[in-house]
Amino acid sequence: MKHRWLLWFCLLLPWTAMASTVQATLDRNDVHLGETVTLNLRISDAMTASTPDLSALDHDFEVLGTSTSSSLSVINGKQSAELIIGVALRPKHQGDLQIPSLTVGGSQTNPLTLHVEAPDTSASTHTGQDVFVEAQASADHVYLGQQILYTVRLFYAGDLDGGSLPNPDVNGAELKQLGNDINYEAVRDGHRYHVVERRYALTPHHAGSLVVPSIEFQGEMLDRGNPNDPGGFFNPGGLFGNTTPVTADSPEVKIDVQAPPASWGQTTWLPARSLTLSLQGLPGDNKLTAGQPLNLRLSVDAQGVSGDALPALSLPTIDGATVYPDQPKTSTHDDGEWLTGHSERGFAIIPQRAGTLTIPEITLTWFDVQSGQKKIASIPSHTLTVLAANGAPAPAATTSPSAVATSPAVASSAATPAIAQVAPAASSPTPWRWIALGSIALWLLSTAVFAWLYSKRKRAQASVTKPRIEPTDSTRTLRQAFLESARGDDRAIQGRRLLAWARAERPGLRNLGQVADALASDEQRAAIVTLQREQYAGVSAETRMDLAATFAKGFAWQQDNQAGTESPLPPLYPFKLD
Template sequence: MVKVIISLLAILLSCHSYALTKVSASVDKSLTMANESIILTITADDDVNANALDTSALLTDFIVGRTSVSSQTSMINFDTTRTTTWNTVLIPRSSGELVIPAFDINGFKTQIITINSLAANESATSNQQDLFITTQASATDLYVQQQITLTVRLHFAAELKRGSLSEPSLVSANILQIGKDQESESIIKGKRYRVIERVYAISPQKSGDMILKAPIFSGEIIIASARRSNFLSFADTKPVSVVGDDIALTVNAIPAQVSGLWLPSELFALQQEFQPAPRKFKVGEPITRTITLTAVGLSEEQLPEINMQVPQGLKVYPDQAKLHTGLNNERLVSQKVVNFAIVASKAGEYQLPEISIPWWNTVTNKAEIATIAGQKIIILPNADIVPSTMQQQPPRMNLENPTTPKVVENVIIQQNSFLQWLFLALWLLTLLAWYITAKRPFKPKQANSETNTKVNNAHLAILAACKKNNGELALACLLPWARYQSQQQSLDNNQSQVLTTLDSLHDYFNDPALSNAIIELQQSYYGKNPSAWSGNKLSLAIQALNKSKLSKSSEVDISINP
């Protein structure tokens, strides 16, 4: 009997025909404001393929967020119904009357929907915003490679279940988040908001008029549900998205009068400090001179090298530079602190030369020079240190007043015969070991030559960028290639130098061809009149440096182990 009932149910279900008969469209609100999201819901009364909905027609007037698709099947008194629902988050791109066009789902079209998007400054909507984003840039008129800060604040009065905030975007720019998110509360027009603040450092790498795209927040908020029971009340979630206002930027090219290092900054200062504090020091005692470079609107990587020259009679030993970055009044502030240990070998008066670094003042639009004036220091004799000339003088005999000659005593040293035989045995063993080693066939080591002739990935990458005339890729590969060369040089002479900026490459390699090629590359991309770049000169300079290094490394002295 059970089998008969199951068979009848199967026949009834199989005889029932399903077909799409209707599709409909709706929005959760017809009055919204610019940059605030609405939810478009499209429902089909059948099981339809999820890819049947094409939302590309909305991209002109809306920012289209994520789309969720759900299917539902229900059976009541052997009557089966199936529905397919699409929920799409939309953000109006502008204010005014906007039209959501009709969508075609398997030959059936939805109705056209008209919504009104109000501007953010209209008072009629000031009390309707539960979620919005504000953006603020520290400067909108800036120079290429000058850093500005973008402060993004997410305000929400509803309870968030989950969400994510995208990064701002700008063509040909370096964007980096500074620090961690800060959370606070604020009351705006009598409404309490929770505020999440995030700060970005933005450095454009190309000049011109640009649009800084604001970040987009996408998430879900908790809303009260209409479903209620005697004991429990339920809560539903609603997808939301919101975008901040875009910011127009004017990025100026490097001024024509700037020929050297390009350092655009609002404030650029050099300071020094001596330890110990007095200006009079003693021979042999170390003197610590601390030089601090502070720059507003520059990153750590852009800070130049600080070099100190000393006159003869002084020796200087620089420490590794310490770098710091932070925010002060919504401005990015970077610092470089270098300690120089100075040691005097003889007493006297010394003049330390001045230290000067040219930079560009972005407030006054003028070239300026940060300077530490020359410093005079006095080195006093040190009674605890005997001069080397006195240590090397032999004792003198006083011939005018000869003293009574001392009685010469004969001292007999008894030699230990056991130690003599021991030293003789060790010497014979050494001769035997040398003889055995000399008879072995000599095999020259090839590890160093193989290491030197091995082409590293950074070398191949920059040559490939030069061959493709890709200047941006060449700029990105220059420092990794130079650091590899510096590491190889440190293995040869046990001296290491940290290369952090393109300016440090000129002093390190001291190669005019390479310097001219780097300057030409920077001018073609960052100059006042950008032009097409050819990587031939840079490729030839790098290959010439590599060839000279290989020729030096091949001249290896062949030594025989004793």
């Protein structure tokens, strides 16, 4: 029974790890009465799901129908699925209509609000037309560099069999499409139309008059059959009628682009709907260590501005620290209506001395296009405590002149000399800086000389008596490998392992002959000679020695003064040169 429960747990674990999440969105947040809107229910990590109970929408909406679409993707070996349930809704009345939370796949969606305005009567000039195009800008008076929303809508009654709606070609401005086309229905002058809506972010580059030219739609309208002949051999029931070419032009849109206000000054012009400035990376305890870098990240987010239009971020001069900036990074995303630019930059701040380090106030001036006012985003100054490199706190600061002058415990006759001594240092700090640098240089020089003398002395001592090398883990492993092979009969393996063990202790040895010469034990030297004879000359078994017992206590190396005997060769220069 215990194992059965464990099996069920293992089977259910992948499904619990893939618990789906649901998000509800509207394709439009503002509509006119009579238009339709699509409620999209996005279900992650799911391929199928039943349509939720939509009865909570009946009070404010007509539910026209539902549709589903699914997608499966594999990124870096990780599989993800998404199911979208689209619900077509038509508002029943004006106002701010609430879409409550719905239960989908065991999860709750987020509630939404839809703003419904009075019916749109602006299309009265298109009465009776089967196809027409509207174009409008969200504002007709804008500032240079201010992003506005430019919307194109294609209205058609009946069925289209293909068509082309090009993007506007605007001189003196940047035009970027926002998201995908939106499809819905709308009523104009009592006629119901299918609508294809396309949105653009329009940003003027020059002051003056900006004209967005007309664009032409070209398509084919499907004629389902001759009303006098609704069916036939080639057109049963009138389902496959002929097509009729249709065209429609959008109106020109004129926009007045204003230059920055004359009172703006020399600051970089930055028009935005909203802007936030932030700084991350400050230590929680407000403490640093001299010489250790502090990594800060400065970022700005601005709505109505693309990322590449944001100014380069920088830090003010920081006294007592060196600042190394990284390369800036920018990005842009949109919510279907407005661009939001993001720019960030990293800075490595290295304190040069112990004491206090103040990061000055950081400011960014921008223009609020919604209020028409100049604003300043700021990050207040921040003071940090810098510890010495060894972690000790900074030394106490010298009593300031003002403290001496205002302290009631100090007599006036004693206060005057104290002020006289401190004031020149405050007015001319350069000599003290040079004195400090000179002291540091002398300290470094003396340290280098001491290190040189100490190393020379150690080398002199090492030439007389070489310290004993303690066995390492590698040496012990090689020794054990040799002792194991010494109990066998393979002399080649024994010779290789004995040499490897010896070289681990004396790296300068190249062969067993040099190993034997460096040994002080006659028994060990004889064992090596016998080993070599057995390996290369084939000595009888009676003359073999017990290698394991001979080298059980390790190598008996000669002392350095013994190993360094005089060479039998005469000296290279036998005569002393005066």
